[in-house]
Amino acid sequence: MVVTPSKLRENLYNLLDSVIEKGELLEISRKGKLLRIVPEQRPSRLDKIVAKNITTASDDELINTPWESEWKPFI
Numbered sequence: 001m002v003v004t005p006s007k008l009r010e011n012l013y014n015l016l017d018s019v020i021e022k023g024e025l026l027e028i029s030r031k032g033k034l035l036r037i038v039p040e041q042r043p044s045r046l047d048k049i050v051a052k053n054i055t056t057a058s059d060d061e062l063i064n065t066p067w068e069s070e071w072k073p074f075i
Contacts, residue, residue: 002027002034 001015001024008015008028016037019026023042028035057065 001025002029004028005030 001018003011003015003026005028008026015026018024019037019039021043023039025039026037028037
């Protein structure tokens, strides 16, 4: 993301928090030059994984379930 020094001044803490949380670099454009603020370490993509509860049916439930009403012929 590229911002001007004025925008940086207006939103300094929000922009810095964004750099920390998202791992994105922040560029400040000043007099035709770019200054960069980058996190020391980028967050791991694995940190964003959310655990999910998965329920499974037992073999007995699958075997003894009447599937005839659910079955549709493939055409």
